[in-house]
Amino acid sequence: MRGFQRKMMNDDLTINDNLSYFKADDGGLSMKGKVRTREKCPKCGAGFKEIPETDIICPECGRRPKTFYLDLYHQQTKHKISRDLDGNILDSYKRAYRLLERMRKDIDDFRFDVKDYLPKEIEQFRVYNLFPKWINNKKSKGLSQVHIHKTESYIKTYYLPFFQNLSARDIRT
Numbered sequence: 001m002r003g004f005q006r007k008m009m010n011d012d013l014t015i016n017d018n019l020s021y022f023k024a025d026d027g028g029l030s031m032k033g034k035v036r037t038r039e040k041c042p043k044c045g046a047g048f049k050e051i052p053e054t055d056i057i058c059p060e061c062g063r064r065p066k067t068f069y070l071d072l073y074h075q076q077t078k079h080k081i082s083r084d085l086d087g088n089i090l091d092s093y094k095r096a097y098r099l100l101e102r103m104r105k106d107i108d109d110f111r112f113d114v115k116d117y118l119p120k121e122i123e124q125f126r127v128y129n130l131f132p133k134w135i136n137n138k139k140s141k142g143l144s145q146v147h148i149h150k151t152e153s154y155i156k157t158y159y160l161p162f163f164q165n166l167s168a169r170d171i172r173t
């Protein structure tokens, strides 16, 4: 409590800092992670400031950054996530915060795996899912079983290992 009073008396503290102090009771839900930006305000050069769970703005002129990322410390590891599950950059606070909430939910449900949020891993998963579609497509064209089996074994032997490091976008072309 004395620490808290000392905190309250510190003139440098902003309203936001005090608010987050009061928000300590989270009802057992994970409040891990933060939305951040690497940018400084392009107009006045000030550092952007987060209004927790709401926005990140320049306190001087009210501008917003163009890109955001998530900073999450979980199980002794620091994660920085700068894209959403569709591979889009986090270009708004809302988009970033929505992703953070999803991660927190996963943490709450004990099913958090950072691989689910890393673009490379997500792409690999997509690539992996494209092949069955491709096979089905071949089947629907009435190609022979022999041809299809050949294709499947090709995929297993050559394509999958090779495409592990390529994105799904490269394959569609």
Ligand SMILES: [Zn+2]
Residues within 6 Å of the ligand: 041, 042, 043, 044, 045, 046, 058, 059, 060, 061, 062, 063
């Ligand atoms: Zn500014």
